[in-house]
Amino acid sequence: MKPVLPFVADPGYAFETEWIAALQAAMPDETVVPVAQLDAAARETCTVAVVANPRTEDLRLLPRLQWVHSVWAGVERLVSELGDTGLQIVRLVDPQLARTMAEAVLAWTLYLHRDMPRYARQQNERLWRPHDYLTPQNRVVGLLGLGALGEAAAQRLRESGFKLRGWSRTPRTIEGVQCHAGEGGLVEMLSHTDILVCLLPLTPLTRGLLNDMTLGLLRREASLINFARGAIVDDEALRRALDRGTLRHAVLDVFATEPLPIDSWHWAHPAVTVLPHISAPTDRNTASGIVAANIAAYRRCGVVPPCVDRGRGY
Ligand code: NAP
Secondary structure, eight states: OOOOEEEEETTOTTTHHHHHHHHHHHOTEEEEEEEOOOOOOHHTTTSSEEEEOOOHHHTTTTTTEEEESSSSSSOOHHHHTTTTOOEEOOOOOOOOHHHHHHHHHHHHHHHTTHHHHHHHHHTTTTTOOOOOOOOGGEEEEEEOOOSHHHHHHHHHHTTTTEEEEEEESSSOOBBTEEEEHHHHHHHHHTTTEEEEEEEEOOOOOTTTTTTHHTTTSTTTTTTEOOOSOOOGGGGHHHHHHHTTTTTEEEEESSSSSSOOOTTOOEEEEOOOEOOOSSOOEEEEOOHHHHHHHHHHHHHHHHOOOEEEEEEEOO
8 A cells, every 4th residue: 555645734735736736647556635635544654745835733633743745945933843752854955945945036137237127217207317337256145054955145246256255154165165154254244245145044053143333344235135035134223224225125025024015115115126025936846846855765765865954943
């Protein structure tokens, strides 16, 4: 008999059927089913589940569960909600996701680098006014986070000639990137940065990291791209920096509350570009292939892929 692999999603999740179809196609040797459809005997057999924003009470339906494989790269909600369950969490690490994010980082870096928000405003005013051009070699892009996504973004930016700095928790060496680590490294990196790209996980240490103090360290008229999580930015500090003009523009794909509330100040701020969390959507087919390979290795020899470190929060 094929092993049962439960899929556990938030009950309101719109793409459960599509995920189950993609996972089932990638794993013909498993029976992939929504957890709600399993009887008590089948639930007893499950030691692993594939999850998309699951409710803890649904995971508790599986008494022998040892680990969950998320279909998302960001797992801060799982980490906080599964705190006391002892379950191991595996997140999605997909080279296709990294390529998609790297493309988005390059696209929106070029948007800022080539002053597109300013020329759009000028067009609105029927204003014909060219501004000085700066080469990418003279523009410093600072990457917060040099993990799977940050490193892929660095490579795309390097190919386009940008000067690069990066920041991580532990020291890293990446070709063409001046790498910094730790608190002192953050100050050093920010004070040299023209375009700041945030690709950090949301953890207790990164929540509110971009605040009055840190935003104030950036170079004159710097810009921000946040493709990570909204709560890493102190929204009011961001607004102050944009209103003062010390920060020139912010491209925001993620917000503390999503969907972004209709009365949020971000929508109408002339120095903000609002994106609806689209910088790097998960590709169901490649992601299912990655989940399939991890589940196959687990079934074969009991190996659980590298897990989220609960202490670090990512
Ligand atoms: P990752 O591989 O775990 O990399 C995280 C990076 O952040 C690492 O370089 C890590 O440092 C660094 N870091 C973590 N905490 C830090 C701290 N306190 N101080 C300094 N550096 C710290 O994660 P990833 O796959 O690149 O993904 C990053 C985030 O992107 C995800 O957590 C998710 O929230 C977000 N995301 C957004 C979208 C979207 O569509 N907007 C899509 C996918 C993912 P070390 O190298 O020292 O570990």
